[in-house]
Amino acid sequence: MKEKELIQIIKTTLNSEYIGDDCAYLKDLGIVITQDSLVEDIHFKMDYITPFQLGFKSVMVNISDICASGAKPLYLTISLSLPKHIDDEFIKNFYEGAKEAAQDVKIVGGDLTGSEKIFISVTALGTDKGRKISSRANAKAGYKIIVSGEHGNSAKGLEVLLKHPSPVFQTPSRGEGNKKFIQAHLMPVAQREFSKQIAENINCNYAMMDTSDGLADALIQIAKASNVTLSTDTSKIPHDPAVSINTVLYGGEDYQLVACVPENFLKKISDYTIIGEVKNGNSGIEIDGIFYSDIDDKLYNHFEEK
Amino acid sequence: MKEKELIQIIKTTLNSEYIGDDCAYLKDLGIVITQDSLVEDIHFKMDYITPFQLGFKSVMVNISDICASGAKPLYLTISLSLPKHIDDEFIKNFYEGAKEAAQDVKIVGGDLTGSEKIFISVTALGTDKGRKISSRANAKAGYKIIVSGEHGNSAKGLEVLLKHPSPVFQTPSRGEGNKKFIQAHLMPVAQREFSKQIAENINCNYAMMDTSDGLADALIQIAKASNVTLSTDTSKIPHDPAVSINTVLYGGEDYQLVACVPENFLKKISDYTIIGEVKNGNSGIEIDGIFYSDIDDKLYNHFEEK
Structure with missing residues (x-):
């Protein structure tokens, strides 16, 4: 089954008016939110990307979603799941790349867990202040x-x-x-x-x-x-x-x-x-x-x- | 290396004042945010949990983080990575469980990707309106x-x-x-x-x-x-x-x-x-x-x- 058909099942199950754009626009809070994941060997392979680049790209693709909505990107959380063989150098370089991509966007949380493959899930928030949000x-x-x-x-x-x-x-x-x-x-x-x-x-x-x-x-x-x-x-x-x-x-x-x-x-x-x-x-x-x-x-x- | 030592590396690399509590308190937006992941065979095994229960628990653990901050939980995004053998019944049941746990909290987005193991990352938002936020x-x-x-x-x-x-x-x-x-x-x-x-x-x-x-x-x-x-x-x-x-x-x-x-x-x-x-x-x-x-x-x- 294709991703788009599966998303249709989710939309039907949740009966949600929000799912459709890259970001959900939460008007009462004046923010947009997006969450995207990158999975090792599905979205990237460690034989051609460095930890710095991976941190950079994981953050940037979510900032891009905020930009697509027209909102100003403000905050990020990063959830990282890593195999046991990953060392502290990887984590340091990953977050340095993330910080470089974030620029003035603040990385405010997330979590760190174990896994067999590298899983990265980033959530980004933006504000509609002074901006017209797209659809x-x-x-x-x-x-x-x-x-x-x-x-x-x-x-x-x-x-x-x-x-x-x-x-x-x-x-x-x-x-x-x-x-x-x-x-x-x-x-x-x-x-x-x-x-x-x-x-x-x-x-x-x-x-x-x-x-x-x-x-x-x-x-x-x-x-x-x-x-x-x-x-x-x-x-x-x-x-x-x-x-x-x-x-x-x-x-x-x-x-x-x-x-x-x-x-x-x-x-x-x-x-x-x-x-x-x-x-x-x-x-x-x-x-x-x-x-x-x-x-x-x-x-x-x-x-x-x- | 232990999770707490790794988190110290992240804190040092990011030099962030937000990382410490279960939720980050974004005062300018009047919200708290948390993101937690559940990974198959690390946090759960499919031989004792149903898809409905898995959706329920994934959402509930994030709502619990919002409750710990004292904020009122309002919105959720769910990022789901699934192996090819997972069928549409799984997705339907997972989201029904998620919806049951969410109650009046709205599920507004996320994404769906492939992976070898089931990987779930949920982000929850809460408002500080009428609430004093804990630390x-x-x-x-x-x-x-x-x-x-x-x-x-x-x-x-x-x-x-x-x-x-x-x-x-x-x-x-x-x-x-x-x-x-x-x-x-x-x-x-x-x-x-x-x-x-x-x-x-x-x-x-x-x-x-x-x-x-x-x-x-x-x-x-x-x-x-x-x-x-x-x-x-x-x-x-x-x-x-x-x-x-x-x-x-x-x-x-x-x-x-x-x-x-x-x-x-x-x-x-x-x-x-x-x-x-x-x-x-x-x-x-x-x-x-x-x-x-x-x-x-x-x-x-x-x-x-x-």
Whole structure:
């Protein structure tokens, strides 16, 4: 059974109105909350990531979720489960990486337990003070689709790492040109400024997500939640020429942001790229003029490298 | 290396003033936050607990932490990592148990990932609205030590379960008399009313903890953080006659509350047992007139069943 079907069971069982966005918005408290886990050999392998990088990334992916909501990240808790062979150096380096990623966000608690594999679960809190909170259900026809940064770099980096594993930042065999991609995968950077600019300046409802599961996935999630068509051209999506279009669309873990905002709002912000627009129509995405109702083999195969 | 030494490394690395109590108190947001994980084969085994009970307990232990702070529990997120063989019935039952334990506390998010073993990490939030928040550093000489409920039942229940494993609530071989102990272990109940009574009515600083790691551990943690001696008599500690004094003192996971409050406050509350008092002196606990500076073999051996 797929994750999305299982989440549907959870939603039905709990009958909760909160589950849907990356963060839950707790209006009475003025905060958003998100919790994400990283599991060894599922989300990462210790043969290519250092403890510092692991601490850094675990924190950053949760800060990215807060940024996707438009809230200002404030606090973190970290729950860490570790096998017996892990030494105190690992823990020290892990938390140094976590602290580096957190910056002014305070790490205020969590717990430490035993386990067979490394399990990391981070919870992040943000405040809505002076910020307008997004929802993926807020895209409207006529809105422009904008993104931060380049897409596909992280997936490209993972590809290189799996070919040349070694838990150091750079090995000569990986090639100098791949440094940027490896960095994007091991130490992604949450788009705090992009989020802040929008959330502090916008007066109307808007949609925003991060691209943790890939750009095409983010577009389809917004389209489905908002019941609109998101139309984009691959030529408009910022990406490195060394990264294939399939990786640009499907590659996860870039932690860039994608937002749907009114065109007349764009004059208030900078450092974004318009990749398309929101249209009335069926829930789905239109890429280079072809409509897809879901991310399926048809879409994937269309952009498969020949 | 022991968990407490590792936590010291984390505290030093992060230089955080928050880490110490079961919950972090985020005063600017008016909330407390806690995160605790349960790992298969470390904290539980699937051969004696049902998915419903597991969901129930995972939520309850975190609500207990919120209750220990004196805050009112409001929201939960649940991060669940599951092996491939887990079916949708497991997930449905797990969340039904979680919902039952949560009562009016809302489950608002989390995530679902793969893993080799079951890994559950729950984050709980509570509000300080109308409540005075506790700290284990707040015990003062002259305060009375009070507790909720009976102690040692959960550890006694675990003992029975390990002898007679089977993932149903009751098997005949376990004996009718053990039902209460098994229930205490598999489906502990957070002391919401005890916490509420104190936190809503007290006007001064006070100490409170839950007994997740055992009563003696809670007493020693409060004594060390407050730099006082906590004095108790084993004859005063409420417990079932079938439970040994060692289990009463050391047995974890009862999720009862222990608080140190001024004597003249006691008239405002009900349903508590006075088990001793706080004295000036070295950091440590005095049990039946003998002083212990830590929970070490000396203390354990003293109450070992002969």
